[in-house]
Amino acid sequence: MPADFVEERRRAALEVYEREPVPTWRRSGFWTTHLRGLSLDDLEARRYDAVGSLEELPDVVTDALPDAGELSGLIVQRGASTVHSWLDEAAADQGVVFTSLERAVEEHAELVERWYMRRLSFEEGKFPAATAAFWTGGAFAHVPRGVRLKRPLQVVYLIDEPGTAQYAHTLGVVGELADCSIREYCLAPDFDGQALHAGAFELYLEPGSRARLAHLQDWGAGEVYDISTKRVEVARDAHCSWVPIHLGGRLTKQRLDIVTAERGSDMRHTGLYFTEGSEHLDLFTTDLHEQGDTTGDTVWKGALTGESRASYEGLIQIERGAQNTHTYLQTHSMLLSPGAKGDAIPSLIVETDNVSASHGGTVGEIDEEQVFYMTTRGISRRDAVRTLVEGYFEEVVRRLGDEALEAIVRERIAAKLTAAEEQVVAFTAER
Amino acid sequence: MSLEIKNLHVRTEEFEILHGVDLTIRKGETHALMGPNGSGKSTLANSLMGSPAYEVTAGSVVLNGEDMTEADPDERARAGLFMAFQYPATIPGVSVANFLRMAMNACRDEPIKVKEFGQELGANMDLLKIDREFTSRYLNDGFSGGEKKRAEILQLAMLKPQFAVLDETDSGLDIDALRIVSDGVNAMRGSELGVLIITHYTRILEYVTPDFVHIMLDGRIVREGGPELADELEDKGYDFVREEAGAARAADAG
Numbered sequence: 001m002p003a004d005f006v007e008e009r010r011r012a013a014l015e016v017y018e019r020e021p022v023p024t025w026r027r028s029g030f031w032t033t034h035l036r037g038l039s040l041d042d043l044e045a046r047r048y049d050a051v052g053s054l055e056e057l058p059d060v061v062t063d064a065l066p067d068a069g070e071l072s073g074l075i076v077q078r079g080a081s082t083v084h085s086w087l088d089e090a091a092a093d094q095g096v097v098f099t100s101l102e103r104a105v106e107e108h109a110e111l112v113e114r115w116y117m118r119r120l121s122f123e124e125g126k127f128p129a130a131t132a133a134f135w136t137g138g139a140f141a142h143v144p145r146g147v148r149l150k151r152p153l154q155v156v157y158l159i160d161e162p163g164t165a166q167y168a169h170t171l172g173v174v175g176e177l178a179d180c181s182i183r184e185y186c187l188a189p190d191f192d193g194q195a196l197h198a199g200a201f202e203l204y205l206e207p208g209s210r211a212r213l214a215h216l217q218d219w220g221a222g223e224v225y226d227i228s229t230k231r232v233e234v235a236r237d238a239h240c241s242w243v244p245i246h247l248g249g250r251l252t253k254q255r256l257d258i259v260t261a262e263r264g265s266d267m268r269h270t271g272l273y274f275t276e277g278s279e280h281l282d283l284f285t286t287d288l289h290e291q292g293d294t295t296g297d298t299v300w301k302g303a304l305t306g307e308s309r310a311s312y313e314g315l316i317q318i319e320r321g322a323q324n325t326h327t328y329l330q331t332h333s334m335l336l337s338p339g340a341k342g343d344a345i346p347s348l349i350v351e352t353d354n355v356s357a358s359h360g361g362t363v364g365e366i367d368e369e370q371v372f373y374m375t376t377r378g379i380s381r382r383d384a385v386r387t388l389v390e391g392y393f394e395e396v397v398r399r400l401g402d403e404a405l406e407a408i409v410r411e412r413i414a415a416k417l418t419a420a421e422e423q424v425v426a427f428t429a430e431r
Numbered sequence: 432m433s434l435e436i437k438n439l440h441v442r443t444e445e446f447e448i449l450h451g452v453d454l455t456i457r458k459g460e461t462h463a464l465m466g467p468n469g470s471g472k473s474t475l476a477n478s479l480m481g482s483p484a485y486e487v488t489a490g491s492v493v494l495n496g497e498d499m500t501e502a503d504p505d506e507r508a509r510a511g512l513f514m515a516f517q518y519p520a521t522i523p524g525v526s527v528a529n530f531l532r533m534a535m536n537a538c539r540d541e542p543i544k545v546k547e548f549g550q551e552l553g554a555n556m557d558l559l560k561i562d563r564e565f566t567s568r569y570l571n572d573g574f575s576g577g578e579k580k581r582a583e584i585l586q587l588a589m590l591k592p593q594f595a596v597l598d599e600t601d602s603g604l605d606i607d608a609l610r611i612v613s614d615g616v617n618a619m620r621g622s623e624l625g626v627l628i629i630t631h632y633t634r635i636l637e638y639v640t641p642d643f644v645h646i647m648l649d650g651r652i653v654r655e656g657g658p659e660l661a662d663e664l665e666d667k668g669y670d671f672v673r674e675e676a677g678a679a680r681a682a683d684a685g
Contacts, residue, residue: 373520377534378508391524
């Protein structure tokens, strides 16, 4: 029997979904994100059978996955269906729960109910409502008090057919003094046609816990729209390092929030994006400090090629009474072609005193002095430009703290630079 | 084998800076180019390397008989020309070791073997008294002025060019660092290297004795001589050169 707390929310969310029009997001300046290109009515949830072996999945998934021995658990959702779900026995023996959210709602109803949508609301808009109303499959991770998992828990959301609408919900809870890594990869092969991923992600870190969280989005060259909300809450003396990475998607509109909710909580947020072709990326992140004696450190870097658009706005918000908060946010965006447009907007709301909050944002191009310097060492302009872009990202990649992911990111950036090489070199030489 | 600068005229978008410079450096020779600030010394260095900030309007740069006036900077480097920058650029995300390997491989047909590279790097770092941890830092990122200059000379030592231009390598160095850098340059001098030391002060020339000294003023070389010219300059200052050049011009005009 589906649990009532889920069904009630589905019904209420459906009302919001039906009431709300398809949104257009506008911000000061040139920036608008709209969905006029998306034929929402032509998309549908697609069901798939479970796979016997991961080899049956497309290469984009198997290429991104380490050997099973390097994971503590793996859930793969294809379209609307959980097609693979595995948890290491030793982890299960320690009380770790890692299964589809659908199953967790049945098998661990009490535990799920305590956390489910605690920090997410279907009132936030049409798409958060759609996800709350329509999600299927999903993922649930619970690492109990004091358990330390050496190897990551990994969730993969795969879309491999045009016409797919995927409503995804991941819920994670890291118990007191527990320690774990969680990866969520959103992947698609290159295909012709449209698809939608409307995602909800929530992670709760209980007091004294530590978590490393990675999001990798690479929706390929198809027309995949990603409209998602991801929220992380860090309780007393807990620490979260969060690394969202955006490497592809026709249109992405995401809100990523990290809340240091209790004293002594600390977060480190390291983001990266690379846009190409006609991709459109619109990110809004919040570094929210609800209580004092909390710390934050946010760095985002991106690069744009082709006719792509990328906007990053990062808000630091320090609430009333959250004294002695120390936080920092910086964002950089590098334009690599004449047709690309981007912005990098840091903003600040501080409702208390005795805090330190610094922020900075730049939008720039490759520095010709750096290119000249490198070429005087015999390095070709082409190699110099490539090295400078890779070096620009390297500072962020080094912060990821996940070697397998770092390798994927380096390899993907290198491939994207190769694809855009002619225009990037021409652009830097023209100026 | 020589680096020949012939009647070189160089301009920026706004105005002409070099008004016909002639200077020939043969392999094995060390030349000093001296002059006050704004006389065109750094413009000469940068245009020798093919900086896109400058335009050569007349004259030529010839390296070992080959005209390089229109060549791209990387071609010049591969042909054996090197400049130690006065203000080297920062290359974030690229370690000193990786940068050196990339540059060395760009200048050779076969990539250098890891072991050979490590040995050469170790030897040259000892020569320049550079800590081992230095090589894993991003090139010039957060380097002190002295560290940047040493990193430039380390590149010179590793790349082994035929001709090296040292653009104000002595500026901003304390006496100890100046001695280390000078010792490094002296160790590299020999029949296989021609050196052009560009400097405002005579200080570095106490450690690296030049074979020839040239004095530049307002985009022209106005005096040339042996090492004794540097001493004369030390005694009398640039004003005397300026007066002399003014008198010569007045005489020409008269």
